[in-house]
Amino acid sequence: AQSVAQPEDQVNVAEGNPLTVKCTYSVSGNPYLFWYVQYPNRGLQFLLKYITGDNLVKGSYGFEAEFNKSQTSFHLKKPSALVSDSALYFCAVRDMDFNKFYFGSGTKLNVKP
């Protein structure tokens, strides 16, 4: 069965510091991995995805993610956090066989001035 785990409910970081939001996955076959961000009372906004190729994926708003096959991880990173990055972040995996998305439980990112 496909699944995604986000081990941290909340991540706190000071503005200007690097941030990491963790995600691990379990899939059969090659994974299609995604990161989305959700602001209060809003839908999900696409940040980036990994399909194949370079393990370091660059996305919107300065975010990037590193795919690590041996550790089955796809951590979201940003070199310098902004207060406006404060939001709920979701990791997702797409099931190749059944065309479904499986989402993690989400990680709340708090960036303090």
Added chain:
Amino acid sequence: DAGVTQSPTHLIKTRGQQVTLRCSPKSGHDTVSWYQQALGQGPQFIFQYYEEEERQRGNFPDRFSGHQFPNYSSELNVNALLLGDSALYLCASSLVEWGETQYFGPGTRLLVL
């Protein structure tokens, strides 16, 4: 270019009633997926429509049904509402090809009293 739109934005119903939610996909997209996001949780896949047919379905009862129209727009119907159906309902559109990103609408917040 309009993104994914959903209507209504908010809805209040009582137990036992029926509700219909609507979604218009992003221009050029042919596939619509519906998700339920309970408070504090990640989105849960309900079902996906392509070419006016249900392609895949998550673990939701038959009270949840849908439809896709020739213009690719979609409806989600929920019968015999339960208190537990209170959630944010998200629509996502994409192209059918593998690896394509799903783009989400702002959601419809349903409250069942």
